Amino acid sequence: MEKDIVKHFFTGTGSSYDSIVNLFTYGADRYWKKKLLAKVPKSRKILDLACGTGIVAFKLAKMNPCCKIVGVDMMWEYLVEAKNKASLNSCSEVQLICARAEEVKLRETFDCVTSSYIPKYVAADVLLKNISLNLKSGGVLILHDFAYPTNFVFQRLWHLHMLFMKIVGRPLFPKWRNVFDELAYFVKNSRWIPEYLEALKRFGFVDIQVEKYTAGSAAIISAVKK
Numbered sequence: 337m338e339k340d341i342v343k344h345f346f347t348g349t350g351s352s353y354d355s356i357v358n359l360f361t362y363g364a365d366r367y368w369k370k371k372l373l374a375k376v377p378k379s380r381k382i383l384d385l386a387c388g389t390g391i392v393a394f395k396l397a398k399m400n401p402c403c404k405i406v407g408v409d410m411m412w413e414y415l416v417e418a419k420n421k422a423s424l425n426s427c428s429e430v431q432l433i434c435a436r437a438e439e440v441k442l443r444e445t446f447d448c449v450t451s452s453y454i455p456k457y458v459a460a461d462v463l464l465k466n467i468s469l470n471l472k473s474g475g476v477l478i479l480h481d482f483a484y485p486t487n488f489v490f491q492r493l494w495h496l497h498m499l500f501m502k503i504v505g506r507p508l509f510p511k512w513r514n515v516f517d518e519l520a521y522f523v524k525n526s527r528w529i530p531e532y533l534e535a536l537k538r539f540g541f542v543d544i545q546v547e548k549y550t551a552g553s554a555a556i557i558s559a560v561k562k
């Protein structure tokens with residue numbers, strides 16, 4: 337189910353992703369990514385899972401010129417966008433791999449693993465099992481995704497925003513219709529935050545922290561592998 341929903345949501349959307357994510361979060365995606373990047377420690381090797389068009393991966397490369405960055409994504413059309421950006425910026429230090437984050441086998445371990453918008457799609461146990469193999473002891477994991485606000489007023493505003501996205505976005509960007517139609521239901525019913533917090537403890541991670549942003553509509557979990 338999780339595997340199918342990703343293709344159902346994102347097929348045909350790679351070339352418009354960067355504009356849509358900013359337009360329909362009113363620029364908040366940039367702010368959330370800034371918060372994520374601020375949590376990345378000084379590293380020699382960083383893995384960005386579900387890297388998409390490489391927004392985070394290329395920012396990491398810019399911020400850490402001597403660092404090796406590996407981006408993994410299961411959608412080839414998103415990686416094509418990332419590869420185009422890499423050649424435009426002659427940014428060869430970002431290595432891009434087409435694979436599922438929960439299955440990818442890498443021959444090296446990383447100081448930090450980042451991932452934006454994957455937790456709601458992949459069961460915590462499944463993803464953390466593979467991340468644990470790829471993260472060094474003492475390495476930092478940083479996960480970001482949408483969340484459903486807990487405050488009643490913000491919940492109403494959130495639903496209005498989702499409705500606006502559906503009414504305005506659907507006719508303007510028909511390739512995104514599945515996201516506009518179904519993302520609200522998916523985010524509202526996702527239990528990714530408590531599930532990842534619980535699973536991180538079971539996998540032996542320490543210093544587990546969760547921070548919510550923008551009226552609770554997004555969250556970042558960070559943790560250190562023991």
Ligand SMILES: C[S@@+](CC[C@H](N)C(=O)[O-])C[C@H]1O[C@@H](n2cnc3c(N)ncnc32)[C@H](O)[C@@H]1O
Binds near residue numbers: 388410414435438458
């Ligand atoms: C909303 S985009 C986010 C892209 C990027 N992380 C960002 O924040 O700009 C979601 C991306 O996650 C990828 N994705 C979702 N589940 C995945 C999985 N299990 N393995 C690899 N990629 C996955 C999709 O292919 C898509 O490119």
